[in-house]
Amino acid sequence: MDKDLADFALDYATSKKVEYAEVRAHKEDHQELVIKNGVLDAYASMVDSGFCVRVLANGGIGFASTNKWTREEAKTIVNIAHKFAKMARRRKKITFAEEKRMKTDWRVPQKKKIEDVPPETRIETLMEVDKALTSQGINVAARIFAFGTNLTEKYFVNTEGSVISSYVPRISTYGFITVVESGKPEQASRQFGYAGGWEALSQWRLTEEMIHEAKVLQRVIKEGKAVKPEKMDLICGSEVTGIAAHESCGHPMEADRILGREMSQAGRSFIYPKGPFWLGTKIGSSIVTIVDDPTVKNSYGYYEYDDEGIKARLRYLYKNGVINEFLHNRETAARMGTRSNGASRAINYDREAIVRMANTFVQPRDMTEEEMFEDVKQGVYMRTFMEWNIDDKRFNQRYVGREAYWIEKGELKHPVARPVIETTTKTFWSAVDAVSKKVEYEAASCGKGDPMQGVPVYTGGPLIRLREVYVK
């Protein structure tokens, strides 16, 4: 990565009539392999690097990027970005919230360096998972595993004097399996992610987890019973708690949505100025606190400074059941008269940094898991989910259980086949009457932006218990 060229681009942008300019350079060393039905499809290895410039001029924003590292090209993209910024002809001029300049260099340490792990080891690791999975006497008719590592080096400079370098290694695995029993298929997918080194593998327990998934699917096919649709208690496992926190708390609390900037793509929010929901409005029971925290060590969504050079910190989104703090970048913070809380992220040099989550989860409380179940007369324990979606206001949502069990008098009984909860954000979080004390995380790629930017995140939480919700 040619930092001098990035500095040159910034200097050249400064020579224009601009209110603000920044240059962000990325270098990605990426390796990925895909194993399909026990066969290595392909192994890809590449190093990609480029830089972008974002200019604020005449109250408009222009952005341009390139992967051609020449001074001539740097001038070209600065000129385009400057021209584009002026083209906006905005009535309401864009400004950025005032922030401190920052000079720092941060890195995520690795216990076992990804760079030192040869391709053969990577391939064998995944092959062994596939081999173990198909040695269980279960008909896993289709399997696909995608395994990837990213070593991301960034360099950020802006006209306010910030200079930030960073290095983040990330490692991820995606698995999708189909189990067929008596001619009937059931499917499961899992994602694993980690910021750090190869030590992730020992924490993930890939083989055990995927075998568990296969056994669950087989049992659901053999023993799963549909639930009689009615109101009942529902205990959500960490994975279900996490997706609900992500979809119905994290997304609607993104300030760019609230202000309408994503209106035609990812949508708006049920929270909007002068609407029924705003900061201070009750949205759930008083024991529900949902945070977004980029600083969870080794988390998939970990970062120390965001892509506008703002220091990352924990954000209390819903606090004790009340809408508390939105996720901001500098543009949205200025519009709402506040400060950025470091939520601006981009997946690469060719993408604009926009408001994103990092690791969104329900904060734990004091109940043991046994206590959560013991006074449930009848209900469903939805440990994991398969199908899910939510409307573009982030209010009408649905989760369909993958691993789920009938609860009777506090005890787990037979598997429940694909139980469904289809409800609203307020109904869901208001029904929570108990939260357990152990948080577990699930890795995910959060999709937003146009073009789409899938950023690494954790979702998660403890078990939560919902009283008297409609399950079908």
Added chain:
Amino acid sequence: MSDALAKTEEVVKKGKALGADEVIAKTTFGRYRQTRFSNNQIDISVAWNDYATDVVLTWKKRVVATLIRNFQNVDENVTRLFKLAKVSKENPLHGGFAKGKFRYQKSKADRALGNLENPAEYVFEAIEAAKKEAGPTTNAGGVLLTRLDDVHLVSSEGPMGEDHRSSIELSIRAFSQKEASGHGVEVGSTIKGFDPASAGRKAGEIAKLAKNPKAGVEGRYDVIFDPLLAGHLVDMWGSMTSAYNVMIQQSVFVNKLGQKVASNIVTMRDIPASYSLGNRVFDDEGVPAKENVLISKGVLKTYLHNTSTAKIFKAETTGNAGIVMPTPWSVEMDAGNMSKDEMFREVKHGLYLTNTWYTRFQNYAIGDFSTIPRDGMFLVEKGEIKQSWKNIRLSDNALKMLNNIVGISKERQHVHWWGFDWGLPAISPYVLMKDVQITRPK
């Protein structure tokens, strides 16, 4: 031979000189320009210049790939790739890359789309059209994207060619109230005839009709799908014909070749023609891209293949490589024989749905899924729109829905927007489907 093609050939020669069995290099010089807007104002305009060469080589059936930017460090990159092949693992299902010399159609890309003058004017025209339909307080957002790709492909197995691919798409969502919106798109491969106002008008028309929505009612309905929503479904069904998706069972078409999978009136094709957003003259192996009939009168005719999947399925490549995964380019549903008005007259008690997003499956192989209608969604009584609805979900089965199509319009629209989960452009008609399950939150 262009300079870029010559440099691309050098990459291939380098790989062969090292001892690779097969090498394909594909260089793309892409110029992309995007203008995003919301609240009737431009938020950001973006330019990407992309110089990239995708390289795939095989050695003893070990398939490895890399990306070289701007022809930098070619020797080092290809050598590293070849070393990777030597320590990689054999893919016994690799069937080789396509062999032979091919003649390609002449590309008809519109080079004006490489650097469109005044893109903001197109945006303002669309916004004004939406306001004209839905009123001066209409709040609109969206995106204008132009693309020009110069593609240079060389394969050690014979294919060599150049292609130029262009597209322009405008997507606009207009809000007449906080919970009343409409979405319109205008897409194509050339600036000629491009009409941003038509997208704005459509968005505005629907937004106006969508005012004061009531909570929808669960049940089974006859549903008219607007071409934008029908395009989303066409996108989904088309993607499921990829042989790769069949192999990993992310498809409802597993083991269904030659079988009836849809209503008799359904014919679907993949057509990478020059008019399409997905235009191209060859695939990623250099095989000429061509029209493929996917479903003919309700019968599944083919999966989409590259050379390797074709060998597995004892078929011929369909010109849809993806080196690893074959993919459709642009899926079309054939026009039917009904007018839009006739279709509405057929509906005694049903729905008209204009758009959707967030389609997710609980089981791809069986086809059970749900998706969330957005923008205008309407109760239709005796052929007339009676009420605007909100807060509903379509929760049904992908295969059953294909079989429940009872009407297809004569008119079709070229559609694509950000919310298409499979990302493909489509050309789709209005579609009338019976017995569609609608659910809502409780």
